[in-house]
Amino acid sequence: MSAVGDRFFPDAMPSPAANAETAGWWEACAEHRLVVQRCIACGTTRHPPGPVCPSCRSLDWRWQELPGTGTVYTFTVVRQAFLPALADTVPYVVAAVEPDGAGGQRMVSNIVDIDPEDVEVRMAVEVVWEDMSPELALPRFRPRALGNGEGR
Amino acid sequence: MTPGGRQAVIAGVATSDYPSLPNMSEHAVHGQAADRALADAGLTFADVDGFATAGFFPMYAVGVAEYLGLHPTYYDETNAGGASFEVLVEHAKYAVEAGAAEVVLVTYGSVQLSQMGRRLGTGGGGGGGFAPGPAIYDALWGNTLVGNYAMAARRHMHEYGTTPEQLAAIAVSMREYAGHNPQAQYRDPLTVEDVVTSRLVADPLHKLDCCVISDGGGACVVTTAERAADLAKPPVHILGGAHTTTHHMNLSADADLTVTGAVESGRLAFERARLTPADVDVAQIYDSFTITVLLTLEDLGFCKKGEGGDFVADGGLSLGGRLPTNTDGGGLSACHPGMRGMFLIVEAVRQLRGECGPTQVPGASIAVAHGTGGMLSASATLLLGKEAS
Numbered sequence A: 001m002s003a004v005g006d007r008f009f010p011d012a013m014p015s016p017a018a019n020a021e022t023a024g025w026w027e028a029c030a031e032h033r034l035v036v037q038r039c040i041a042c043g044t045t046r047h048p049p050g051p052v053c054p055s056c057r058s059l060d061w062r063w064q065e066l067p068g069t070g071t072v073y074t075f076t077v078v079r080q081a082f083l084p085a086l087a088d089t090v091p092y093v094v095a096a097v098e099p100d101g102a103g104g105q106r107m108v109s110n111i112v113d114i115d116p117e118d119v120e121v122r123m124a125v126e127v128v129w130e131d132m133s134p135e136l137a138l139p140r141f142r143p144r145a146l147g148n149g150e151g152r
Numbered sequence B: 001m002t003p004g005g006r007q008a009v010i011a012g013v014a015t016s017d018y019p020s021l022p023n024m025s026e027h028a029v030h031g032q033a034a035d036r037a038l039a040d041a042g043l044t045f046a047d048v049d050g051f052a053t054a055g056f057f058p059m060y061a062v063g064v065a066e067y068l069g070l071h072p073t074y075y076d077e078t079n080a081g082g083a084s085f086e087v088l089v090e091h092a093k094y095a096v097e098a099g100a101a102e103v104v105l106v107t108y109g110s111v112q113l114s115q116m117g118r119r120l121g122t123g124g125g126g127g128g129g130f131a132p133g134p135a136i137y138d139a140l141w142g143n144t145l146v147g148n149y150a151m152a153a154r155r156h157m158h159e160y161g162t163t164p165e166q167l168a169a170i171a172v173s174m175r176e177y178a179g180h181n182p183q184a185q186y187r188d189p190l191t192v193e194d195v196v197t198s199r200l201v202a203d204p205l206h207k208l209d210c211c212v213i214s215d216g217g218g219a220c221v222v223t224t225a226e227r228a229a230d231l232a233k234p235p236v237h238i239l240g241g242a243h244t245t246t247h248h249m250n251l252s253a254d255a256d257l258t259v260t261g262a263v264e265s266g267r268l269a270f271e272r273a274r275l276t277p278a279d280v281d282v283a284q285i286y287d288s289f290t291i292t293v294l295l296t297l298e299d300l301g302f303c304k305k306g307e308g309g310d311f312v313a314d315g316g317l318s319l320g321g322r323l324p325t326n327t328d329g330g331g332l333s334a335c336h337p338g339m340r341g342m343f344l345i346v347e348a349v350r351q352l353r354g355e356c357g358p359t360q361v362p363g364a365s366i367a368v369a370h371g372t373g374g375m376l377s378a379s380a381t382l383l384l385g386k387e388a389s
Helices: A023-030 B026-041 B060-068 B084-098 B112-119 B133-139 B145-160 B164-178 B192-196 B262-273 B290-300 B308-312 B330-334 B341-353
Strands: A035-039 A061-065 A069-078 A092-099 A107-111 A124-133 A136-143 B008-015 B050-053 B074-076 B103-110 B200-202 B216-224 B236-245 B282-285 B366-373 B378-385
Touching (some): A023 A061, B008 B026, B008 B341, B026 B103, B050 B060, B074 B084, B084 B103, B084 B341, B103 B341, B145 B200, B164 B308, B164 B330, B236 B262, B262 B378, B282 B341, B290 B308, B290 B378, B341 B378
Parallel strands (some): A107 A136, B050 B074
Antiparallel strands (some): A069 A124, B103 B216, B236 B378
16 A cells, blocks of 8 residues: 555645635535535535536535445546655546545546556445545545444 | 627747747747747737737736737636646637637646646645645545546546556657657657556656646747738648536536546537537547547547547547547646646647648648646637638
8 A cells, every 4th residue: 555654645745725615625624524515406426516507507505424435436547646745645546536425526536545447437436535634634535344433 | 709700810829939948938938939939920029919828927917018019908817737837828709709819829828847847737626735625625625636537537447447557558658749749858769568657646647647847939820821821831620619617626616527527628629610520520628638539539529438448549539540639648648737728739730731841730621629627627628620611
């Protein structure tokens, strides 16, 4: 596993500048809850978080809690580090994950706890949380059935 | 075109020196390309009343116009990344046909290789300290620009059985053309085997599935058919153009990674030009990565969705193949200074004028130039013709 210490990514990674529209997503992450934004008017989900429904333009939305399971829609193995902070982390897997219950909306994340060569499209995964700081936790995903959902 | 009215044409084109310009500024590249394109048309700076360019700084067109000594009464700096110049020329067509300008100079210049080095090219979307707006939802998980294209390629392979060897065939065809282009950055022959055994940058894309990183630029001159009639070169007609967007910096927002905005920009451009893909003799398709070309060819309608692999395989894009594409060697082998769209227009015009020597497509009368910007985010299609319709 190409983790740095007990971290998948090192501390030198950038931090999200959360704003009024996005803070709720990061706050849920800090509590290890995976959520997606859902339009109250038409039900369309969206990610990254934003103020307006791209489908019906409604400004009314809510956070919907997700079970934390999902499937890999597509992925890549990043083998050349473009962030200096990740020079010792390559190769690592970046994936577009379709979380269950998110209406087909995808999220970009990592697939961890697996050899990058063994990752497959449509693979069943579940969320694992990495605490970067007291305020910031990042959802990553690992193959389902490898564990009972305990955070790494 | 406006029936019975003013019709926009491209009267002059040029590329600057490329691919390595360590002693030139970005503005000097604009200037060199502008000088040459105006000379190609038989015009001078005194004839120019409209100006368009795109770059990475605010008020970019105003600054480059100042450098060139221009005080245009029409200007445009729409930035759609690699698709910018197809959009700018489409806009210039409308401006000229509406009578808002007589002669629009469109320029591009970049010294990305010399000034910023190789780090930027396939990095982006994850390089620095930087991630504007939604890009943070990629960057925090270490995604990269090439990673987005790689994920599109992976999904296309999953859905349609497309192979790395089929993608490699695109790079092989581009290299064949580059072998005839004395300016091309890489000219040695390439095999499918060379591509698929080159280092993986972001699976399933190899180093040789990725564009080169270069210095360089180009320019073109848009004016009316009437004005062009007594100029230096035969005019090339701008038969139709269209552009669209799908998403910006985060691929989560894209509904289907295997489908690009070329579906919509292509449909509209062909409709406006009253043409179909079967009418096209030669294509200049943005080739940031091999997968960019494959998706674009499918989405423009040159083959069905999912059949791009077969279309490009076995020299499908080579001279004498199903659709000769990127006849200057493309961004994969010849030159990619960051926003390559201008090179597509220049090469399309040269093909329609019959100026391409060993890579000339015999009798080429209709060409398509299609730019792609961002992470498959922005798409722009131009249809150009030797004749007015």
